Amino acid sequence: MRKVAIVGCGLTKWGVRAATYKELAQEVSHSLFADIRDLDRGEVDSLIVGSALVDRLAFQAYPAPVVAEQMGLTPTRMCMRTEMACVSGQAAIRAAYTSIASGLSDIAIVVGIEKMNLPNLAETQASMACVLDREWDGVNGLNAPPYFALVAQRHMHEYGTTREQMGLVKVKNAEYGATNPTAHFPKAVSLEKVLASPMIAPPLRLLDCSGITDGAAAVVMTHGDLARRFTDTPVFIEGLGQATDGSLVVNLKSLTTWYPLRAAARDALKMAGVGVGDMDLAEVHDCFTISEIIEYEDLGLCPKGQGGKFIEDGQSRIGGTLPVNLRGGLLACGHPLGATGVAQAIEVVQQFKAQVPKERHVGGEWGLCHNLSGSANNHAVMVLHRGG
Amino acid sequence: MGAPEEHYAFDFYPLESAQHTRIAPFFDHLREGRLTTTKCRACGVVLWQPRVVCAHCHGQEMEWVDLPSEGTVFAHTAVLAGAPIGFEEDVPFVVAIVQLAGTDLRVVARIDGAQYEDLKIGDPVSLKVVFLQDGRVWFRFVPKR
Numbered sequence: 021m022r023k024v025a026i027v028g029c030g031l032t033k034w035g036v037r038a039a040t041y042k043e044l045a046q047e048v049s050h051s052l053f054a055d056i057r058d059l060d061r062g063e064v065d066s067l068i069v070g071s072a073l074v075d076r077l078a079f080q081a082y083p084a085p086v087v088a089e090q091m092g093l094t095p096t097r098m099c100m101r102t103e104m105a106c107v108s109g110q111a112a113i114r115a116a117y118t119s120i121a122s123g124l125s126d127i128a129i130v131v132g133i134e135k136m137n138l139p140n141l142a143e144t145q146a147s148m149a150c151v152l153d154r155e156w157d158g159v160n161g162l163n164a165p166p167y168f169a170l171v172a173q174r175h176m177h178e179y180g181t182t183r184e185q186m187g188l189v190k191v192k193n194a195e196y197g198a199t200n201p202t203a204h205f206p207k208a209v210s211l212e213k214v215l216a217s218p219m220i221a222p223p224l225r226l227l228d229c230s231g232i233t234d235g236a237a238a239v240v241m242t243h244g245d246l247a248r249r250f251t252d253t254p255v256f257i258e259g260l261g262q263a264t265d266g267s268l269v270v271n272l273k274s275l276t277t278w279y280p281l282r283a284a285a286r287d288a289l290k291m292a293g294v295g296v297g298d299m300d301l302a303e304v305h306d307c308f309t310i311s312e313i314i315e316y317e318d319l320g321l322c323p324k325g326q327g328g329k330f331i332e333d334g335q336s337r338i339g340g341t342l343p344v345n346l347r348g349g350l351l352a353c354g355h356p357l358g359a360t361g362v363a364q365a366i367e368v369v370q371q372f373k374a375q376v377p378k379e380r381h382v383g384g385e386w387g388l389c390h391n392l393s394g395s396a397n398n399h400a401v402m403v404l405h406r407g408g
Numbered sequence: 409m410g411a412p413e414e415h416y417a418f419d420f421y422p423l424e425s426a427q428h429t430r431i432a433p434f435f436d437h438l439r440e441g442r443l444t445t446t447k448c449r450a451c452g453v454v455l456w457q458p459r460v461v462c463a464h465c466h467g468q469e470m471e472w473v474d475l476p477s478e479g480t481v482f483a484h485t486a487v488l489a490g491a492p493i494g495f496e497e498d499v500p501f502v503v504a505i506v507q508l509a510g511t512d513l514r515v516v517a518r519i520d521g522a523q524y525e526d527l528k529i530g531d532p533v534s535l536k537v538v539f540l541q542d543g544r545v546w547f548r549f550v551p552k553r
Contacts, residue, residue: 145490145493146420146493155421160518161495163492169485170485170505173483173485219488221486221487221488222485224485269505
C-alpha cells in the first residue's frame with residue numbers, strides 16, 4: 021500500500037448562493053487550481069465527486085461527468101460519485117485514498133458539492149427526510165431536526181445534559197467560525213441569543229441546527245512519492261475507519277451512544293498507530309449542538325454522559341483538552357452535505373500549513389476528522405498527519 | 409374502488425396494495441385496527457418493519473403477528489418549522505418513538521391530540537388508524553385517556 025497525501029485545497033464561499041450546482045463546481049476548480057499551481061489538469065487521472073442529494077436538489081443524476089466537464093477534467097483511471105448522505109465527502113476521500121494506495125490512481129481530485137437552497141425549501145426538507153427510511157420514519161414527518169431533537173431529549177433524560185451546555189457548543193463554534201470568511205454564518209453569538217432563537221423541534225432551536233447551505237470543497241490527493249512535487253507540507257492520511265448500522269431509527273442499538281462512531285474512531289486511530297490523546301485538533305460533525313456533545317463522549321475525550329460538562333469546562337476550546345471545530349464546524353460554516361467532509365479535511369491541512377487566521381491557529385501534527393450521516397447510523401473517521 | 413395508488417405521484421406514504429408490495433396484509437390489518445408485523449417461522453425473530461425475508465436467518469417463511477396497540481413515549485418532539493413537502497399544513501405536529509407495551513419493539517409515529525408540552529417520556533399512548541385522502545391507510549398514536 022502506498023502512502024496517500026492531500027496536497028492542494030479549494031473552497032467556495034458557503035451560504036445561500038446565487039449559483040447553481042455546476043457553477044459551484046466551476047468556482048471550486050478556480051480555488052483549487054490557484055492553490056496547486058504545479059498541477060496540470062491533464063495529469064489528473066481520477067475524479068471522485070461527493071454529492072448526496074444532487075438527483076433531487078439539482079435534478080441532475082450522474083454528476084461525476086458533469087463535474088468533470090465543469091472543471092475541465094478527463095479522468096482516465098477512476099471517475100465516480102460517492103453518496104452516503106452527509107458522509108458523501110469523507111466517502112469520496114476514502115474512495116480516492118483506496119484507489120491511490122492500491123496503485124490504481126496517481127493523482128485524484130476529490131470534490132464535495134451540494135446545492136441545497138431551492139425556491140421551495142419544503143422540497144429540500146422532503147429530500148432530507150428521505151435520508152431516513154422514507155416509508156417507516158420519514159413518512160411520519162421525521163427529518164434531521166426532529167430526529168436529533170429526540171436524541172437531545174434522551175441525552176438530557178439519561179445524563180442530565182442541559183440546554184445551556186448544548187448552547188455553549190454553538191457559542192464556541194460561532195466564535196471560531198467568525199474568523200472563517202467562507203463560512204455561511206461567520207459571526208459570534210451569545211448563549212442568550214442561542215437560547216432565545218426560534219424553536220424548531222423542541223428542545224432544539226434554530227441556532228442548535230446547522231444551516232441549509234450551498235457550497236463546494238475540493239482537494240488534490242496523490243501518493244507519497246509525488247506529494248512533495250506539489251507542496252513542502254503534504255498532509256498524509258494515516259488512518260481511516262467507518263462503521264454503519266441499519267437505517268430504521270428504532271432498530272439502532274442506542275440513540276445516545278453512537279457505537280459506529282466508537283468503532284470508526286478505534287479503527288482509524290489503530291491504523292495510524294496513535295491515540296485520541298495524540299491529536300492536536302479535531303473537526304467533528306456538529307450537525308446539531310447535541311451531536312458534538314455525544315462525539316466528545318464517544319471519541320473518548322471524556323466519560324460517557326460528561327460531554328455537557330466537557331464543553332462547559334472549555335475543554336474543546338483552544339488551550340483545552342482538544343480544540344474542536346476551529347473552522348466553525350457545521351454550525352457556523354453550514355452543511356452542504358457532500359462538501360462538509362472535504363472541508364473538514366481542508367481545515368486540518370490549512371491548520372498544519374498555518375494558512376488559517378491566527379485567532380484560530382493551533383497547528384500541530386495530528387488531526388482527526390469525523391463525519392456522520394443519517395440518523396448517526398453511519399460514521400467515518402480519518403486521522404491526518406503533517407508531513408514535512 | 410380502484411387501487412388507491414392509481415393516480416400516485418411521489419409522496420411519503422408506502423404503496424400498499426398487493427399489486428405493488430408483498431406486505432399488503434400489513435395495510436389490510438391496519439384497516440381492521442390491528443398493528444402487525446412479521447415473525448420468521450424458521451428462527452422465530454419478530455422484527456419491525458414487516459418483511460418478506462428474515463434479516464437474521466434469511467429464511468422467507470414469514471407469518472403475521474399482532475403487535476400491542478398500546479405503548480409508552482420513549483422520546484418525543486414536535487415539528488414546528490421546516491416540515492417536508494406534503495406535511496407543511498400539519499405543522500405543528502408531535503412525532504415520537506413509541507415503545508410497544510410488553511415488547512422490545514419501538515416504532516416511529518406521530519402523536520395526535522397533544523402538543524409537545526402535554527407529553528413526557530413514559531406517558532401511555534394508544535394506536536390510531538388514519539385514512540389518507542386517496543384511501544390509503546397509516547397509523548399514529550394518541551395519548552391514552
